[in-house]
Amino acid sequence: xxxxxxxxxxxKKSAAVFLAVSLSVVLxxxxxxxxxxxPLLQSESIINILTQSVWSPLKGNFGFxxxxxxxxxxxFIALIIAVPLCLLASAYLAEYASxxxxxxxxxxxxxxxxxxxxxxxxxxxxxxVPILSDYIGPAFGITSSGYSVFAGGIVLAVMIxxxxxxxxxxxxxxxxxxxxxxxxxxxxxxxxxxxKVVFVKAKPGIFAAVVLAISRAFGETIAVLMxxxxxxQIPKGLFDAGYPLPALIANNFGxxxxxxxxxxxxxxxxLLLFVIIFGFNFLSRVILNRLEEKA
Amino acid sequence: xxxxxxxxxREKIAKIMMQLSGILITGSLFFIVGTILFKGFxxxxxxxxxxxxxxxxxxxxxxGILNAIIGSxxxxxxxxxxxxxxxxxxxxxxxxxxxxxxxxxxxxxxxFDVLFGVPSIVYGAIAFSIMIWMGIxxxxxxxxxxxxxxxxxxxxxxxxxxxxxxxxxxxxxxxxxxxxxxxxxxILLxxxxxxxxxxxxxxxxxxxxxxxxVLLTAGFSDNIPxxxxxxxxxxxxxxFFQLSSPIPEVQGRAYASALILTLIIxxxxxxxxxxxSKQRKHKI
Numbered sequence: 324x325x326x327x328x329x330x331x332x333x334x335k336k337s338a339a340v341f342l343a344v345s346l347s348v349v350l351x352x353x354x355x356x357x358x359x360x361x362p363l364l365q366s367e368s369i370i371n372i373l374t375q376s377v378w379s380p381l382k383g384n385f386g387f388x389x390x391x392x393x394x395x396x397x398x399f400i401a402l403i404i405a406v407p408l409c410l411l412a413s414a415y416l417a418e419y420a421s422x423x424x425x426x427x428x429x430x431x432x433x434x435x436x437x438x439x440x441x442x443x444x445x446x447x448x449x450x451x452v453p454i455l456s457d458y459i460g461p462a463f464g465i466t467s468s469g470y471s472v473f474a475g476g477i478v479l480a481v482m483i484x485x486x487x488x489x490x491x492x493x494x495x496x497x498x499x500x501x502x503x504x505x506x507x508x509x510x511x512x513x514x515x516x517x518x519k520v521v522f523v524k525a526k527p528g529i530f531a532a533v534v535l536a537i538s539r540a541f542g543e544t545i546a547v548l549m550x551x552x553x554x555x556q557i558p559k560g561l562f563d564a565g566y567p568l569p570a571l572i573a574n575n576f577g578x579x580x581x582x583x584x585x586x587x588x589x590x591x592x593x594l595l596l597f598v599i600i601f602g603f604n605f606l607s608r609v610i611l612n613r614l615e616e617k618a
Numbered sequence: 619x620x621x622x623x624x625x626x627x628r629e630k631i632a633k634i635m636m637q638l639s640g641i642l643i644t645g646s647l648f649f650i651v652g653t654i655l656f657k658g659f660x661x662x663x664x665x666x667x668x669x670x671x672x673x674x675x676x677x678x679x680x681x682g683i684l685n686a687i688i689g690s691x692x693x694x695x696x697x698x699x700x701x702x703x704x705x706x707x708x709x710x711x712x713x714x715x716x717x718x719x720x721x722x723x724x725x726x727x728x729x730f731d732v733l734f735g736v737p738s739i740v741y742g743a744i745a746f747s748i749m750i751w752m753g754i755x756x757x758x759x760x761x762x763x764x765x766x767x768x769x770x771x772x773x774x775x776x777x778x779x780x781x782x783x784x785x786x787x788x789x790x791x792x793x794x795x796x797x798x799x800x801x802x803x804x805i806l807l808x809x810x811x812x813x814x815x816x817x818x819x820x821x822x823x824x825x826x827x828x829x830x831x832v833l834l835t836a837g838f839s840d841n842i843p844x845x846x847x848x849x850x851x852x853x854x855x856x857x858f859f860q861l862s863s864p865i866p867e868v869q870g871r872a873y874a875s876a877l878i879l880t881l882i883i884x885x886x887x888x889x890x891x892x893x894x895s896k897q898r899k900h901k902i
Contacts, residue, residue: 331798338711341704345770346729352736355744378827408639429642434887435647437820438880439827441854445876446650448861449657481646486641496661512625535735543831544735546856568740569830575744576834586747593743597736604735608728 352597360591361583372591378555382481384589387595390405390555393472393565397547398540400561403482408480409487413518417495418490418503431493444549447478451552455533460562467562470552475565476548483536490535494528495521497614529612531607538603542596544569568592594597649878658877661870667878675682683875685732687844692758693852694826697765701821704766705773706814711804712774713781714789715830727778736833741768746834759846761836768831776817780897782809812897816890823886825847827879829854853879 363372363385375386375437416425456469498521506516522529552564572592575585620628669682745764758762784806792802798846807814829852837849838859853875860872 327798327801331800334800334803335711335715338707338715342708342711342726345704345708345767346726346733346746348767349729349733352740354746356740359747368646400651408693411636411639412643412773415633419633420640428640430891431644431647434884436652437823437827437887438647439823439829439854439883441827441829441857442650442654442876442883443881444655445857445861445873449653449873450649459714460889476893481650484646495823495854512629515625517632522743538735542735542739543813544737544739545833545854549858549861569737572739572743573830573833582664590747593740600736600740601732604732605728606707609733612724614871 342428346474349601356490356590356594356597360594361589362400363427363587363591366584367377379427379498380585380588383584385584387568387592388566389430389555390558390566390571390592392553394541394567394569395473395560396472396565397479397567398537400473401479401540402533402537404477404480405483405487409484409491409532410522410529413488413491413495416492416522418517418521420515429489432485432488433479436489440482440543440546444546445483447474447546448551451477455562463562465560465562468552468564468566471562472549472551472558472565473603474550474560475547475567478550479540479543482543482546483539487532487536490532491525491529493613494525494532494614497528497617498524527610531614534603538600538607539601541598542569544573548573568596572596623750626648634680634847642772653883654876654880656875658873658875659694661874662877663874666871666874670842682852683853683878685840685842686851686853687878688873689758689828689836689839689850690853691849693765693832693836693844694763694765694822696901697769697825698822700762700766701773702818702823703720705770705821706777708770709774709777710807710853711783712778714799714803714806721776728774728776730771730778734775738764738828742831742834743829749835756835756837756849757847758836758843758850760834761850761852762829762846764835765825765828768828772824773817777810777814780813781806784809810897812893816893816897819886819890819893823883826882826886827853827854829858853882885902895902 328460334391367385372385373391376388377384377386379436388481407557416428418429451474452469454469455471455474457613460469461468502520502524503516506520508515511519517531549565551567553565553566555566555571556564558565572589575589633684637890655799663682666682667687668684669680670685671683672681674848690834712723712726741764745760745767749760788804788809789802793799797805832852833855836852836855838851839849840851841848843850856878857872857875860868860875861871863872
């Protein structure tokens, strides 16, 4: 008897330790990155770092604006492409599609989620970049290598399809049947019902899905790095090259040791990413949990 | 209000738009996989998957990417094993030992959800600076630890979702017969066995496909690592490096490597799908 209790006790204690260890990673990341970025923050005010646009580590200029703008450009382009498509598709899946179609499409969307980022990058180089430089660019009278924030945005849009679709479909499913029936029985067409009842009611959930997708897009490194061109400038148009924050970290980490403050600046970039993404994720998860409890 | 005719026409247009977006989104998957298959297949040779890089591999001479395939498998298997070792007890603890709905359970689950969203480059950056601080160079072990941290949230959250699907009655009945909580856990685990493998496969897929985390921590090497402190090549990194070469043969090999990675991922996906359908039949 006591042996059984002992086993139970041992398991309980070790599981509690594992839980504490794996959650303390949050603290470790935050404190570690914060500590490492202190030297940069002491040498310059945070407002200067975030708003200056000159990046030349050798001269001691660490302006993050080009990278922040690069990240914002690709994320924004990705959202403009992905949000309407995903909204429409998930409305179709939730309201029109038969169970058979749903059971066919949703697993495929999960497969898309399982594809590693580097393969999206390969696809971007093989397809998106050439299309932009050979067809779409010239059509607007722009000569471009194709390696641009536009290419990054397109690749990112495809990458955030799965997370948006799966959450939006879940959210739309929670809309009560009675509401839709009431709207339909008053003579509204199905599309009018979706537009004026379902979407309105599902607003918090849709918002959470979009915020989650934004944080995914913010942190995506390798696929964007491969197609974005990586020139530290503030992009002025769709076909300009950009240099998002994660790409900055990935590209420069090995060589940072010799230049003063360089590693501190890169750690600050990681801290910035972590804080923004943590906040966004936290916000949308709280909204989604609340919705789930209500349903 | 517009006439009924225009309203019905709008309905039709909206429906077509919805169908088109659905087709576009699902189609993008086939399109991506298709592009890689189409481009990679001509370059795929037996040499590619059976040899390590020989002299002059990176200027288009002979050799293969066996080092990267094996490196990725080592990394994926070891970190999935570690993630299971830590994640499984945590998920059990949160569902069986802690009262569900308590502050601890809810906030832990929320934190794991948030950790799941933290990009791998952040894990890579922090692990890299800790490794420098401790004087460890880029190695298989560094990569394994980083990727383990990245996969723990996946294991915990997937298994947690599975445990939630088991009726509470089963838990209560087992306990009322005098079982300890650990014995209850064993019974519940039996019921979600196929699901556990699904979770582990998901974690394995994420581990094998990750780049940003291993870029800084695992390094790269032309040899198959024999010990944990040696640097190890990984498949996604091999693709990335070969693709940045200006030489057409090397680029072609990058496509072939991408094809190999795609096939591995597709096999994983098919297995998960099979196990998931088994879990559904397994349901009580």
